[in-house]
Structure formats: C-alpha cells, structure tokens
Amino acid sequence: MDTAFVLYDELTALDLVGPYETLAAHASVRAHFVADRVGPVRADNGLTLHADTAFDELPRPDLIVVPGSSRWRDALANTALVSWLRSASPTATWTTSVCTGSLLLAEAGLLTGRPATTHWGVHDVLAAYGVEVRDERVVRDGRLITAAGVSAGIDMGLTLAASLWGEEVARVVQLMLEYDPQPPFDSGSPARATPETLAAAVALMG
Amino acid sequence: MDTAFVLYDELTALDLVGPYETLAAHASVRAHFVADRVGPVRADNGLTLHADTAFDELPRPDLIVVPGSSRWRDALANTALVSWLRSASPTATWTTSVCTGSLLLAEAGLLTGRPATTHWGVHDVLAAYGVEVRDERVVRDGRLITAAGVSAGIDMGLTLAASLWGEEVARVVQLMLEYDPQPPFDSGSPARATPETLAAAVALMG
Numbered sequence: 001m002d003t004a005f006v007l008y009d010e011l012t013a014l015d016l017v018g019p020y021e022t023l024a025a026h027a028s029v030r031a032h033f034v035a036d037r038v039g040p041v042r043a044d045n046g047l048t049l050h051a052d053t054a055f056d057e058l059p060r061p062d063l064i065v066v067p068g069s070s071r072w073r074d075a076l077a078n079t080a081l082v083s084w085l086r087s088a089s090p091t092a093t094w095t096t097s098v099c100t101g102s103l104l105l106a107e108a109g110l111l112t113g114r115p116a117t118t119h120w121g122v123h124d125v126l127a128a129y130g131v132e133v134r135d136e137r138v139v140r141d142g143r144l145i146t147a148a149g150v151s152a153g154i155d156m157g158l159t160l161a162a163s164l165w166g167e168e169v170a171r172v173v174q175l176m177l178e179y180d181p182q183p184p185f186d187s188g189s190p191a192r193a194t195p196e197t198l199a200a201a202v203a204l205m206g
Numbered sequence: 207m208d209t210a211f212v213l214y215d216e217l218t219a220l221d222l223v224g225p226y227e228t229l230a231a232h233a234s235v236r237a238h239f240v241a242d243r244v245g246p247v248r249a250d251n252g253l254t255l256h257a258d259t260a261f262d263e264l265p266r267p268d269l270i271v272v273p274g275s276s277r278w279r280d281a282l283a284n285t286a287l288v289s290w291l292r293s294a295s296p297t298a299t300w301t302t303s304v305c306t307g308s309l310l311l312a313e314a315g316l317l318t319g320r321p322a323t324t325h326w327g328v329h330d331v332l333a334a335y336g337v338e339v340r341d342e343r344v345v346r347d348g349r350l351i352t353a354a355g356v357s358a359g360i361d362m363g364l365t366l367a368a369s370l371w372g373e374e375v376a377r378v379v380q381l382m383l384e385y386d387p388q389p390p391f392d393s394g395s396p397a398r399a400t401p402e403t404l405a406a407a408v409a410l411m412g
Binding site for chain 1: 211218219220223224226227230231237239246251252253254255256258305325326343344354355356357358360361364365368373374376377378380381382383384385386387388389390391393394395396398399400402403404406407410411
C-alpha cells in the first residue's frame with residue numbers, strides 16, 4: 001500500500017507523526033514522504049522533516065495522509081499541494097486529514113457536501129466550503145476520514161488501522177504505542193475548557 | 207531556554223514530536239535538534255528528521271528531551287549519545303525522556319536509585335540499572351521527568367509545561383492541540399489489553 005504522508009512548509013509535525021506512528025510500522029505500508037520537491041520541509045514549530053518523494057513521482061498513492069498547519073492560510077495558497085490532492089485523491093483508496101488538513105481537502109474540492117471535521121478553531125472556515133462540519137474527533141465518510149485538531153490524528157490512525165487490518169491489529173498498535181492517555185488537565189476541547197483558556201487559545205490563533 | 211530535542215538513528219518519531227509540540231511553540235523556548243552530527247536522522251518507521259546542531263555545539267542546554275527507539279539496544283551502544291547525556295544533564299534544569307529514552311538516561315548513570323518509568327515492555331531492563339521503576343505514565347523526581355511508552359510524551363510535555371509556565375499555560379496548549387483523547391479501543395496498557403493482544407505485542411517487540 002503506497003502511503004503518501006504529505007509534507008509542506010509550516011505543517012504541524014504532530015498532525016503527521018500521529019497517523020504515521022500508528023500506520024507505518026505495518027508490513028503492508030510503503031511510506032512515502034511527499035512534497036512539492038525532495039528535500040527539507042520545515043514544520044511550524046521549527047522541526048525539519050525530509051521529503052523523499054516529489055508529488056509528480058507519486059501520482060496514484062493508495063492512502064493519503066494530510067496534516068494541518070497553524071499557517072493554514074498560506075497552505076491554502078500552495079497550488080502545487082492543492083492540485084496534487086485534487087488529482088491524487090480520486091484514485092486513492094483512502095484519503096485522510098488531521099486538523100486544518102481538511103481545509104486543504106476542501107480547497108481541492110474533495111469535501112463539498114460531505115461530512116468532515118477539523119480543528120475546533122476553524123469549523124466556520126470549513127463550513128464555508130459547503131462541508132457538513134461535525135463536532136466529532138474522527139469523521140468517516142466512505143473512504144474519507146478527517147480528524148479534529150493535532151492530537152486527534154492518533155485516534156484517526158487507530159480507526160484507520162482497524163479498517164485496514166482489523167480491530168485486533170489496531171489494538172496491538174495501541175498497546176505498542178502505550179496509548180492510554182492520561183492528560184494532566186481536562187481542557188482539550190472548547191466544550192470543557194474554561195472561558196479564560198478558550199479566550200487565550202483563540203487569541204493565539206489570530 | 208535552550209532546549210535540546212535529541213535525535214539519533216532509529217528513534218521513535220512520536221516520542222520526540224509529542225513533547226516538541228507541547229513545548230516548542232512557547233516564546234521562551236529556543237529549540238535545537240541535536241545529534242552526533244548535523245544532518246538527516248532516520249526514525250525507526252522511516253521518517254527522516256533533520257538535526258541542526260551537533261552535540262558538541264550545545265554542551266549546556268537548559269532542557270533535554272530524550273526519545274526512545276524500538277531499536278533501543280542499538281541506541282544504548284551509541285557512545286556519543288550516552289556520553290553527551292552524561293555530561294549535559296547535570297547542568298540542565300530539566301532532563302526528560304519518553305519511552306525507552308529512560309534506558310539511555312540509565313545507561314548514562316543518571317537514574318541510579320531514582321524513581322522513573324519507561325515503555326511497559328522494558329520495565330525489567332530499566333530495573334536492572336538499579337532504577338526504582340514506577341508503573342505510572344509520567345514520573346517526576348525533582349528536575350527529572352520520565353514518561354511511559356511513545357504517546358505518553360504528550361502527557362509528559364503538558365506536565366512539564368505546567369511546571370515551567372503554570373497550569374493555565376499548559377491548559378491553553380492542551381486546547382490548541384485539541385488533546386481530548388478518544389481512543390477507539392481500550393488496549394493502551396498491558397493491564398487492560400487482552401492476553402491475546404498483549405502476547406502479539408510482546409512478540410513484535412522481539
């Protein structure tokens with residue numbers, strides 16, 4: 001299964017690495033780190049990842065994983081990226097996104113009229129594309145799976161692993177990753193964060 | 207705060223990227239991606255990260271983040287890595303690890319007689335270093351914080367963020383990352399996985 005982990009300037013690294021870590025260890029996965037050119041790609045908090053495949057070298061992946069970015073407005077203007085998503089997705093068995101990655105899928109015209117999700121801070125932006133935005137952590141619509149913000153990519157990856165290989169394999173992956181989350185606080189969703197926490201986060205998102 | 211995110215061949219990317227994503231956005235953090243040489247470092251599932259700083263260029267970081275590896279036996283034989291940890295940790299304000307990263311700290315002699323944790327699959331290996339192994343997700347002992355397997359680095363990062371900047375900042379980070387985990391299964395710890403799942407995971411770890 002040729003799997004395209006999509007890289008672009010200012011991506012959020014955890015959006016990508018969550019699904020990657022749940023999927024890439026499986027023997028059936030041929031992982032490709034795909035960008036508009038082979039070489040370094042800088043994530044939005046400074047980590048540099050390496051793209052080993054150019055978009056035109058992988059026109060027909062079986063699985064596409066699209067991370068988001070805190071600079072999602074810039075990403076939407078990345079025509080090489082959006083064009084590749086538009087052409088590669090129809091022949092892919094699975095198209096997936098994490099966080100604002102779903103905005104890129106929407107910009108490529110892939111989500112119109114379909115249920116999907118994204119980071120809580122940009123539900124309105126996704127809705128403006130004519131997407132049926134769901135306030136859920138992982139939304140599956142056929143061969144399309146979208147996840148909420150950043151860390152939701154781990155939950156999405158496990159959901160996809162179960163679809164690909166069965167629930168028992170996904171449970172083994174979960175145990176290997178010791179994914180038994182124990183957040184020290186309970187402010188991971190706008191529904192439970194305090195008004196002060198929510199206001200601070202909204203201000204950071206600009 | 208000079209922060210050393212430690213890279214080495216065959217590291218587990220999520221071990222590093224979890225804490226990175228919780229910490230590196232803060233204005234006080236100067237993130238350095240440190241390895242035995244500047245250049246590409248391949249993670250254990252194929253993603254390549256870029257080291258921008260050599261160990262000898264950053265002898266006195268303020269904060270050290272050490273990821274683990276599924277190839278932890280090879281990592282323990284990495285003398286440049288272990289030597290740097292041994293020399294850099296005593297002057298660092300914080301030394302932290304995720305997953306089998308704590309084995310590297312133990313190999314460097316930094317955990318003897320102290321409470322710490324690691325991936326559930328290598329508790330016995332850590333104990334053999336004379337470490338007081340705790341079956342907890344995040345263990346803090348003064349300025350040393352160790353986390354359990356892979357995904358526990360997110361919980362560790364939030365715990366550290368609260369210590370560094372206060373609980374309210376950590377809550378905002380949690381909300382930005384939409385860290386409201388909803389694992390689709392409940393097999394993330396050996397205590398709750400079925401015997402079959404546990405046996406399959408143990409077999410994979412070899």
